[in-house]
Amino acid sequence: MYSTILVGAAVAFVLLAAYAVYQGFIAPKSNPLRNLCGPPVRGLSGDLGAILHPSRSKQTHDNYVKLYGRSIRIRGIGPWDERLLTLDPLSISHVLKHSTIYEKPWQSRRLITSLLGCGMLAAEGEVHKRQRRVATPAFGVQNMRALVPLVWGKGNELKDRWLGVIKESGDSENGVRLDVCHWISRATFDVIGLAGFGYHFSAIDNETNELFCAYKEMFEIAISQGQKLRDILVIYFPILNALWVSSKPPCRVTVTVNRCQEVIRRVAGQLIQDKKREIMDGEKSGSIHAGKDLLSLLLKSNMATDLPPSQRISDEDILHTINTFMFAGSDTTSLALTWTLFLLAQHPTLQLRLREELLSIAPSSESQLTPDEIESLHNILAGLPFLHNVARESLRLIPPLHSSLRVATQDDEVPTSYPVHIRKADGSVVKEVGRSVTVPKGCFVHVPVEAFNLDKGMWGEDAWEFNPDRWDNLPDTALAQPGLFSNLLTFSAGPRSCIGMRFSMIEIKVFLYILLTNFTFMETGEKIVQANAVLTRPYIARRFMEGSQCPLLVKPYVRHA
Ligand code: HEM
Ligand SMILES: *[C@@H]1O[C@H](CO)[C@@H](O)[C@H](O)[C@H]1NC(C)=O
Ligand SMILES: CC(=O)N[C@H]1CO[C@H](CO)[C@@H](O)[C@@H]1O
Numbered sequence: 360m361y362s363t364i365l366v367g368a369a370v371a372f373v374l375l376a377a378y379a380v381y382q383g384f385i386a387p388k389s390n391p392l393r394n395l396c397g398p399p400v401r402g403l404s405g406d407l408g409a410i411l412h413p414s415r416s417k418q419t420h421d422n423y424v425k426l427y428g429r430s431i432r433i434r435g436i437g438p439w440d441e442r443l444l445t446l447d448p449l450s451i452s453h454v455l456k457h458s459t460i461y462e463k464p465w466q467s468r469r470l471i472t473s474l475l476g477c478g479m480l481a482a483e484g485e486v487h488k489r490q491r492r493v494a495t496p497a498f499g500v501q502n503m504r505a506l507v508p509l510v511w512g513k514g515n516e517l518k519d520r521w522l523g524v525i526k527e528s529g530d531s532e533n534g535v536r537l538d539v540c541h542w543i544s545r546a547t548f549d550v551i552g553l554a555g556f557g558y559h560f561s562a563i564d565n566e567t568n569e570l571f572c573a574y575k576e577m578f579e580i581a582i583s584q585g586q587k588l589r590d591i592l593v594i595y596f597p598i599l600n601a602l603w604v605s606s607k608p609p610c611r612v613t614v615t616v617n618r619c620q621e622v623i624r625r626v627a628g629q630l631i632q633d634k635k636r637e638i639m640d641g642e643k644s645g646s647i648h649a650g651k652d653l654l655s656l657l658l659k660s661n662m663a664t665d666l667p668p669s670q671r672i673s674d675e676d677i678l679h680t681i682n683t684f685m686f687a688g689s690d691t692t693s694l695a696l697t698w699t700l701f702l703l704a705q706h707p708t709l710q711l712r713l714r715e716e717l718l719s720i721a722p723s724s725e726s727q728l729t730p731d732e733i734e735s736l737h738n739i740l741a742g743l744p745f746l747h748n749v750a751r752e753s754l755r756l757i758p759p760l761h762s763s764l765r766v767a768t769q770d771d772e773v774p775t776s777y778p779v780h781i782r783k784a785d786g787s788v789v790k791e792v793g794r795s796v797t798v799p800k801g802c803f804v805h806v807p808v809e810a811f812n813l814d815k816g817m818w819g820e821d822a823w824e825f826n827p828d829r830w831d832n833l834p835d836t837a838l839a840q841p842g843l844f845s846n847l848l849t850f851s852a853g854p855r856s857c858i859g860m861r862f863s864m865i866e867i868k869v870f871l872y873i874l875l876t877n878f879t880f881m882e883t884g885e886k887i888v889q890a891n892a893v894l895t896r897p898y899i900a901r902r903f904m905e906g907s908q909c910p911l912l913v914k915p916y917v918r919h920a
Contacts (some may be wrong), residue, residue: 368432388458391797392441394789396780397432398423403626408445410805413761420446420810428780430773430796435803435836442803443796446810448817449776450796452841454595454765454804455853461804463855474577474616476675478683479858487855490680491673494858497656504553505862507737508730510866514873517546523876525915534914536883540897540907544693545591549573550866551688554628556654556681565805574685574831582614618870623682631677634658654681684859690757692863694894696870697909699753701887701897702825704880704911709749714875716745718918721876737865740872748827750867751845755758755812756825758849759894763806767798787828797851808848809895813838833903882913 364611383495387739398405409419423431428445436442440722444453454461464481471481479490496502521542525535543752545562548571552560560571634654650656657680661671703710720739727738779791798804815822819829819835821829833846840846850857857863886900887909897909 362852363580370522372512374677382747389797390802392443392799392802394781395430395432395443395796396427396724396782397434397504398427400434406436407433410807411762411891413809413891413895416761416807416809417813420807421815423671424814428790429777430779431776432725433805439572440803442805443773443798444805444807445773445775445796446807446814447775447777448811448841451806451811452852455630455754455806455851455855457771458854460771462767464764464766464770464803467764472687474580475682475686476679478676478679478681480683480687480883483853489670489672490676491854491858492670493661493666494657494680496660497653498858498862498863500650501864502656503746504734506592506735506862506865507869509553510550510869511728511733511737513546513550513563513874514870516549517542518873520563522868522914525913531915534879534881534912536910537913538908539880539911540697540909541737541914543696543700544690546870547689547693547696547866548685550692551577551685554652554689554862556627556634556683557650557652558627558630561776568624570626573619574682577619577623578686578690580616585685591818600907612860613664624678627681628674631674631681635674638662646784646920650815653684686860687857688859690894691859692866694759694896695754695867696864697897698757698895699749699760699867699871700758700874700880700911702753703749704882705894706825707881709825710875710880713745713749714879714916716743717876721918728875737869740868741865744831745827746871748830748870750864750871751830751847752825752827754844754849755847756823757819757889758808758812758847761809761891761895763808763851765804765806767800767802767804768802771798773798773804773880774798806848806851806878814840876918878915879914881914883910883912885910 362363363855398409407671409415423444424446429445429452431444431446433442433444435442445454463481468477468481471478475481477486479487524537525531528535542563545566548562549560552558552562552571558570560568562568562571566572629652634650634742634850635658637650638655638658638668654677657677660666661677695717702814703713717740720743720879722732722736722737772794775793778792780794781789781791781794783789811817813822817834817840818829819834819837830845837846840848843850843852844849844860850860887897888900889895890898890903890907896907898907899905899910
C-alpha cells in the first residue's frame, strides 16, 4: 500500500522534474528569439541592471544598437526567459497598439492590485476597456479647462508658502536651499486630491491629513517593494500575505498596507457615497450637480442612461480608479516638474530666456486674477513656444517612467523597419531587411521609454543634451518616432497610453509660470543623480540612504518696474 504511494510519488516527481528541465533548458533552445543578436549571457542571467538603471541605460542602449541592431534579444532571469528589447519604432508601435496581445505582466499587475485594487493601471481586457470608457469623458478638453483655476490656486499657494519659508530663514539674498522635489510633490498631491475628488489634503500647509498620510505611506511601500525576497514570494503566492499578518512578529509592510487601505476605504469610500447621493438628489430635483472633479464626472459617466448596465463599473471599481489616479497622477507630474526646474538650474541662460517669455504675458498689476482672467492667461500660456519647447525637452530627456514591460499572450509576428541581425547556426551574422521578429507566447517585451527618447540615431548626436531649441528643427527620423505626445514615449502610446497627459501638461505649464516668475533656481553644488524607484527620482550622489531629494537654491525674483 505505502510502497504504491511511494512509487507513485516518485514517478510523479521524475515526470515533474523532466518537465521542468524540458521547460527550463530544452524548450528555450527552440525559442525563435534565440536567433536574434543580443548581449552575451553571463551565468543564467543577462544584465537587466544595465538596461534599467538610468546611470547606465543610455550608454547600454547606444552600444546595443551599434552591436546588435534595433531588434535585440536579452536574457531575463533564466534560460526560459528570453526577451525582446526593441528600438525599432515600427515594432514598438505594433506592441503598444495591440494591447490585447501584449498585456502587462501578471506579476506587476498583482503588485499594483494588492495596493490600489484592480484599477485602470492593473486591469486588462474587458475590465480595462470598461474602466477606460467610463473615465475618458472626465479627461476631455472641456473638463481639463475647468482644472486650470484650481491648479492656478495651488501654484499660488506653493509660491506663498515658499516666500514664507524663505522669509523665515532670512536669507533672500543668496537663496534658500529647498528640496523642490518634496515640496512640489505636496502640491501635486493637493491638486489631484481636489481635481480627483474635491478633497482637501492641504499638504502644502502641513502633512497631517489622515487620507494624505495613508496614500503617501502606501505609495512609499510600493516604491520599496520588489527588492526583497518576501515581496517577490508574495507576488507569486498571495496567500502568504494573510499568513504574515497573523504570524508574529507581524510583517511591518503588510500591516502598514492594511492600515492604509482601511483608512482609504473608510474616508474615500464615504466620499464616493456622498457624491453619489448629491448627484442623485440633483437629478431628482432637476438641478444638475456641478461637481467638476474626476470622481463626480466618473460617477455621472457611469450613471449615464445611454450606458448599458453591463458596461458600468461597481463602487468598488470607482474607488480603485480613484486610487489609481492618486498613484499615477501625483508623483509623475511632480517629478516632471522637479526635473524641469533642475535642468533650468543647470542652464541659467535658458532659465532667463524662459522667465522673459513668461513675464512678457504676466499682467502688470499684482491683483488677484478672476477665473475668466486666469482662463485667458492660460490660453496664452499654452501657446508660448519656448515654454512648450522646454516642457517637451524635459519630458524627453528625463521621462518620469523610465521603461515599461509587456508580455505576449499569444505567438506573434512583430514587424520591423530596420535590419534585423540574425545569428546563423555557424555563428555568422546576417542583416535581414523587412523581416518580422517572432515573439512566442509568454515572452516579455521591453518598452524602453527613455531609450526611444534619447536615441541618437533618431534625434541626432546631441540627443543626450538639454536643448529646447531642437524642437524648432527636428530631424525627420525624430518626427517619425511613435508616442502619444510629441513623438515621445514619455506618456506611452496606443490604448494603454496615459489618460492624464493633458492634465499634467496644464499642471506643468501653470506651475512653471508661477514659480519662474517669482523665483530663480540655482544648483547647490551637490551632485544630483537619477535612480529608478518605480519612477525616475532624484538623489544626492552617494547619499541614497537619505531618500529621494532634489535640493536647489531658491531665491525670490523681483520684477523691475
Ligand atoms: C508627467 C506626468 C505623467 C507621465 C509621465 C505619465 C506617464 C504614463 C505612462 C508612461 C503610462 C503607461 C504606463 C505603462 O504602460 O506601463 C501612463 C498610464 C496612465 N496614466 Fe499617466 N502619466 C502622467 C500623469 C498622469 C496623470 C496626471 C494622471 C491622472 C490624473 C495619469 C493617469 C494615468 C492612468 C490612469 C494610466 C493608465 C492608463 C491605462 O492603462 O489605460 N497620468 N501614464
Ligand atoms: C494643518 O493644516 C490644516 C489645513 O490648513 C489645519 O486645519 C490644521 O490645523 C493643520 N494642522 C497642524 C498640526 O498644523
Ligand atoms: C514679482 C513677480 O513677478 N511676481 C509674480 C508672481 O507670480 C504671479 C502669478 O501667480 C504674477 O502675477 C506675479 O507678477
